[in-house]
Amino acid sequence: MVTMRAVLIKDGKGPIENLYIGETEKPVPHQGQVLVQVKAFGVNRMDLYQREGGYPVPPGASTIMGVEFSGTVVELGQGVTDWKLGEEVFGLAGGGAYAEFINSDVQLLMRKPSWMSWEEAASIPENYLTAYQALVKYGEVEKGDNVLIHAGASGVGVAAIQMARSYGSKTVTATASTKEKLDWLLSISNGATHVANYKTQDFAAEVKRTTDGKGVNVVIDFVGQSHWAKNIDSLAVDGRMTILATLSGSEVPSMDLRPILYKRLRIQGSTLRSRSPEYQAELIASFQQRILPKITGEKGDGDMRTFIHRIYPWTEIQKAHREMAENNNSGKIIVEITP
Known part of the structure; x- marks a missing residue:
């Protein structure tokens, strides 16, 4: 079995102290999917509920936490022709973003603008959609x-x-x-x-x-x-x-x-999160046309901007969860994958 590192939960659920970085099976992209090497992911309140065992994971979704990410395409599944290896992307997921690699349905991906940082891109999908x-x-x-x-x-x-x-x-x-x-x-x-x-x-x-x-x-x-x-x-x-x-x-x-x-x-x-991939894909397509061009980075001057409260290395995932649990954030909490 080929493995990767991911944020896991001791005993499957529990308090913040149960979060740790461990080894788990590396996903393999299926038809219509690509494998993305994750650079950064967003922390959302649903992640806290999932960690505590109070948020149901959609059928077929990864039990690893995390519903938004940015990263690089490193492997193509069967039938994928519109995406290339090395493309910089960000997207929405049913789960699995708290990891080095994530499988993504191609219709849930967006191409990252060159001027946008990994952290800014990871702050967009769940919140803005x-x-x-x-x-x-x-x-x-x-x-x-x-x-x-x-x-x-x-x-x-x-x-x-x-x-x-x-x-x-x-x-x-x-x-x-x-x-x-x-x-x-x-x-x-x-x-x-x-x-x-x-x-x-x-x-x-x-x-x-x-x-x-x-x-x-x-x-x-x-x-x-x-x-x-x-x-x-x-x-x-x-x-x-x-x-x-x-x-x-x-x-x-x-x-x-x-x-x-x-x-x-x-x-x-x-x-x-409970919506079908087809619904989410339609929403993303509409969002890309009507909203995404108006979003700029934190230093931009567009109609809408990304506002990041703090960026944590994933070795400090417990601190990131605690920051959200204590309602200390004004803006997005982002975690970056570090060596």
Whole structure:
């Protein structure tokens, strides 16, 4: 058996201390796949849940963590003609990115622009595709809309804020838990127009104040139970809400359905990882056409930029997970594969 190094979990699941770099079988590309030597990968909250045993791995996906990566094509599977050895790529995966090598379906890959670093490329797929799906595909954001985005300093939150601004939103209100994060969100290029500390402020009252009592047209929520009533209150007539996670809990007691009826609200739930490869491929194709050309690196001046909180060598994978678990990041946490 040919092996490679990967981030593994002692006993299959457990606390941060169970993460270690060990040997596992090196994948072999099948028909329609390429083998990529990974240079960098992104850390996402779902990785924490998977490590703890609370996030189901899609059927057929690698049990190794990691859903986004950048790297170099080193082997072609049968029938692959549109990709070449040595091409620099980045992409989305059902799992397996926390490793030296990963198999990738070709339709889930994107070619890395030459000016983009490995770390910047690895910061894009999960965050920007999730934001694009939530805001554009489901939220149907339009010029002049008012938008409310929770977890604003997260990777998806930052992407969604900039995307909403790029689409011409009238106001973009972001929530976070600290003044430092809120100030940062106001300061970044194409950042939030308004902010609210969800711990100390009533964000529903804030968005009504900034929208002359109308409320917002689009809400992107990761929080669930604790934000539910205020989210419904925040939405304008014909408003749309996309729910991406339930960080505060999934059960909403004593729910009053009348505002949903009277305001004609649309509420959509989604997890990108559970979607079929065909759906993801279609989303990526649309994203490459409509969004990717607008994204620049951290020092760029495009409509949207990558914002990396910190880059860790993968020998410090425990520190990277701890940084996210403690909600210390403003922007993306990236890990690079080191010798």
